[in-house]
Structures are given as structure tokens and as C-alpha cells.
Amino acid sequence: MRLTADSAPGNMNSGGSGNFLLVPIPEYPLLDCVPNKTVKIVVLGASNVGKTALIVRFLTKRFIGDYEANTGALYSRKVTMDGEEVSLQIQDTPCVALQDDAEGLYCQEQINRSIYWADGYVLVFSITDHSSYRTIQPLYQHVRRIHPSGNIPVILVGNKSDLLRARQVPADEGETLAASLGGVYFEASARENHEGVHAAFLHLCQEVIRALGGGNGEKRRGGLHLARPKSPNMQELKRRFRQVLSSKVKSATTI
Numbered sequence: 001m002r003l004t005a006d007s008a009p010g011n012m013n014s015g016g017s018g019n020f021l022l023v024p025i026p027e028y029p030l031l032d033c034v035p036n037k038t039v040k041i042v043v044l045g046a047s048n049v050g051k052t053a054l055i056v057r058f059l060t061k062r063f064i065g066d067y068e069a070n071t072g073a074l075y076s077r078k079v080t081m082d083g084e085e086v087s088l089q090i091q092d093t094p095c096v097a098l099q100d101d102a103e104g105l106y107c108q109e110q111i112n113r114s115i116y117w118a119d120g121y122v123l124v125f126s127i128t129d130h131s132s133y134r135t136i137q138p139l140y141q142h143v144r145r146i147h148p149s150g151n152i153p154v155i156l157v158g159n160k161s162d163l164l165r166a167r168q169v170p171a172d173e174g175e176t177l178a179a180s181l182g183g184v185y186f187e188a189s190a191r192e193n194h195e196g197v198h199a200a201f202l203h204l205c206q207e208v209i210r211a212l213g214g215g216n217g218e219k220r221r222g223g224l225h226l227a228r229p230k231s232p233n234m235q236e237l238k239r240r241f242r243q244v245l246s247s248k249v250k251s252a253t254t255i
């Protein structure tokens with residue numbers, strides 16, 4: 001879900017910490033912002049599992065019960081990890097859903113772009129909703145299709161662990177699934193506990209930094225990675241193209 005304007009993290013008191021950015025930023029921000037390392041994380045999962053609540057809990061230490069339907073906000077925060085400043089960007093997403101055959105996914109194009117953009121993945125289900133758990137495997141395969149090669153830093157979060165009596169997914173199922181995805185399982189409650197949520201996000205950040213190999217250059221992946229052209233040659237080509245066009249227009253008007 002999405003935060004309303006009044007409750008957006010950017011408007012919250014950050015406890016006087018000067019390093020909170022907490023302002024939604026454009027979908028494709030400049031990568032080279034102040035800290036020289038950027039960690040981009042996307043939070044994915046079925047409807048109502050607590051994606052927004054987890055992000056807000058992590059960023060603000062607060063739990064806010066209700067949000068507007070999620071359209072996908074991007075949050076940014078400066079953190080210090082191992083003595084180094086890192087620009088952490090977290091993308092909230094609208095929910096994904098299983099198709100009727102339970103193998104494919106309904107996944108908006110916006111989510112595909114976020115998957116493509118991100119360095120690390122928080123896959124969330126609710127321990128009270130087995131169908132949200134069943135979404136995870138196809139969701140991971142979907143991420144894999146977009147990033148066919150290389151290491152994919154991922155964590156699996158079983159949220160709503162405060163609702164033990166309504167549990168539908170045993171912890172060992174979460175652990176087994178996470179292991180099969182090559183990630184770690186965290187059971188958390190965005191409602192009741194900041195520490196568990198914090199530990200989960202922190203672990204993923206460290207995995208991402210490790211996967212990026214300490215640098216912040218182009219990603220390690222081949223396949224679909226389509227870096228936007230930045231080379232001077234492209235700029236030069238565009239300039240020449242414009243020149244040719246404008247001279248054609250001029251000659252057309254003089255005829």
C-alpha cells in the first residue's frame with residue numbers, strides 16, 4: 001500500500017537524525033548521488049502481506065495501520081554501513097497475484113521495471129495467508145527471468161508473526177523455501193517489532209554490497225541489463241542527427 005501525504009515518511013519526525021532523506025524520489029533517480037555507493041532494494045509480494053508496513057517500520061521505526069492502495073513509492077535514506085555512507089533506495093510495489101494455473105504471475109509492467117532496476121529483493125508473504133506463500137516461488141522465477149544470470153541477493157520475510165494463532169505457514173516451510181532460493185528466511189512483525197525488520201533489511205543490504213563487489217558501477221548481470229546510453233558518441237550522434245534534420249527543414253522552407 002502507499003502512504004498518504006500526511007503520513008509519508010518524508011513528513012515524519014526522524015528523531016532529529018540528520019541523515020534521513022525519507023523523501024519519495026523519482027523512479028529512475030540519478031545513481032551518482034552524494035554517497036558513492038547506492039543500494040537499490042525492491043519489496044515484492046502478494047496483496048495485504050505488509051510490504052508497505054515493513055518499509056515504513058524499517059525507515060521510521062513506526063507502525064502505521066492503514067495506507068492507501070499501493071501505487072509504488074520509492075524511498076531513500078542515507079545509512080552508514082561498515083563505516084561507509086550508503087544511499088539506500090527502497091521501492092515499494094503494488095501486489096502481484098498468481099494466475100489461475102498457479103504457475104504464472106499477474107505482474108504489472110511497473111513491477112517488472114522495479115525488478116530490473118533493483119540490486120536486492122525482499123520477497124514478502126504473510127504467515128497467516130498460505131496463498132501469499134505460494135506466490136513466492138513463481139515470483140522468484142519471475143525475478144530470475146528478468147535477471148537470468150548472476151547472483152540475486154534475496155531475503156524471504158514471513159510477516160505478521162504477531163498473529164500466531166492465525167498462522168498458516170510453519171516457520172520451517174519458510175526456511176526451506178528461502179534456502180531453495182539461495183536466501184535467508186526472516187520471520188517478522190511490522191506491527192510489533194522493529195528489531196526483526198531492521199535485521200532483515202540490514203542483512204539484505206550487506207548481501208547487495210557484497211554482490212556489487214564493493215563498487216557501484218554497472219551490475220554484475222548480463223542478460224537483460226540495458227544500461228541507458230550515456231557515451232559521448234551517442235550524444236554526438238544525436239547532435240549530428242538534429243543538425244541534419246534542421247538543415248533539411250531549412251532547405252525545405254527555402255524551396
Ligand SMILES: Nc1nc2c(ncn2[C@@H]2O[C@H](COP(=O)(O)OP(=O)(O)OP(=O)(O)O)[C@@H](O)[C@H]2O)c(=O)[nH]1
Nearest residue numbers: 001047048049050051052053065070160189190191
Ligand atoms: N497484525 C499485523 N498486521 C500487519 C502487519 N503488517 C501489516 N499489517 C496490516 O496488514 C494490512 C496490509 O498492510 P500493507 O503494509 O498495506 O500491505 P501491502 O502488502 O503493502 O498491501 P498491498 O497494497 O495490497 O500490496 C494493513 O492493515 C496493516 O495494518 C503485521 O506485522 N502484523
